[in-house]
Amino acid sequence: MKIENLFTGESLGEIGETQAGEVAGIFKRAQNFASLHRRGEDVQPIEVLARVGHALDAASAEIIDLLSAETGMPAKLASESFRKFMFSLRRASSSEPTQLMEHAGEGGTAYSFTRKFPLGIAAAFTSFSDPLGSLSRSLFPALKARVPMIIKPSSLAALPILRIVKIVQESGFSDGEVQAIVTRHASNVLEPIVHEDHVSYLSCSGSQNTCLGFQERHPLLPKTFELYSCSTAVVMRSADVDLAASAIARSFTRFQGQAPGRIQRVLIDAGSFDYLANRIAEELTNMVSGDPSNSATDFSKLRDRASQDEFVSITHGNTSSASGIMYGGGIRDGIPVPLVLEHSERWSHMWERDLMLPFLVIKRFSSDEEAIAAANSSPSTWTCFVYTDDLNDLNLLTSRLDSSRIVVNSQDAQWEGGKVFFSGYPSASFRWITESGFFAEKEVKVSR
Secondary structure (H helix, E strand, C coil): CEEECCCCCCEEEECCCCCHHHHHHHHHHHHHHHHHHHCCCCCCHHHHHHHHHHHHHHCHHHHHHHHHHHHCCCHHHHHHHHHHHHHHHHHHCCCCCCCCEEEEEECCCEEEEEEEEECCCEEEECCCCCHHHHHHHHHHHHHHHCCCEEEECCCCCCHHHHHHHHHHHHCCCCCCCEEECCCCCCCHHHHHHHCCCCCCEEEEEECHHHHHHHHHHCCCCCEEEEECCCEEEEECCCCCHHHHHHHHHHHHCHHHHCCCCCEEEEEEEHHHHHHHHHHHHHHHHCCCECCCCCCCCCECCCCCHHHHHHHHHHHCCCCCHHHCEEECCCEECCEECCEEEECCCCCHHHHCCCCCCCEEEEEEECCHHHHHHHHHCCCCCCEEEEECCCHHHHHHHHHHCCCCEEEECCCCCCCCCCEEEECCCCCCCCEECCHHHHEEEEEEEEEC
């Protein structure tokens, strides 16, 4: 599989795809490690995680460069992503591992305790839009629990993940504990990765359709999903509109509009509508487009030609301001120009879709009830960003909005990773994944 610099087209190298005949060996090594750990014949993970941290710090520039070159992520965003990745590692290594036996209590004729057993093999599908984040949130807890993990990196963001896997192996963790399968999304090599006979735990980061597809095929398999949906912002009359405009502009263009959780829909009080739209346009005009390796770049190319074509098609035949286009649209020098649309019947279909593209739809409201109804009818109610300086607004919105997470007056309206949807729950749950999630429990009751 040839990997190219997304911006320049230069070769970054070639990596071999995992063949169907190799998969059995990968699972065999993972199973051997799991058996070794159950016999207590391996080292404790905390000191090895510390070595991993030192090695990753030493390779930070290389990993950041690979991430930016392969995905087109601006270098400053890639640096931020790596910093958060390292924070997840240090958080995992800051406490002792879960105890494998817990005393539960005693009765008159019996006492009981709980034994914990690491799950067999975990599989992780990492994302294109947040590859380091989606890896860290499952990898480090699994390493701490000593659960072998097989990683399937996105074919659009494979190089930084493979470099990290190699560093983890070289730092003292067994290659049976951490392995990677490199293949394209539609390959039949993937089948045994998610087959319940082979895998005891599945972590998947991506679109709702991808995650729900896994849920439908394997409803009983323990799993965690990170659903990369878009967010809504509500800007009230009392808000600091300048702050809101800056945050919204930076959010919806983050990683060319391909970042998880970005703001895609904005509800704005009618009295502030024109001012907010003009301020967002000013923010966009001041953004720097170009080579993502440049530390000043805010915005670069989309991930593939299909994404470019889809973005261009949004405004095809709708180029006048009368059509509701308030800013931008189209491709300039290979780079998309961020697009701002005013909600109308013409653009209602854009309000109703989650797309990883750099566009924003803004809609005016005349009453609190109208704003709440519109926000609650959005396709994604996972996160809502609220801008207000009125406590009455805050009390109303936090009690009436259906969103599982409400962020108020954020200057940097971005998705905070690490909190995930657990399959089997009716809505998003924002609990961190910890190593305890990689254990099965067995209660033992002993009669005297």
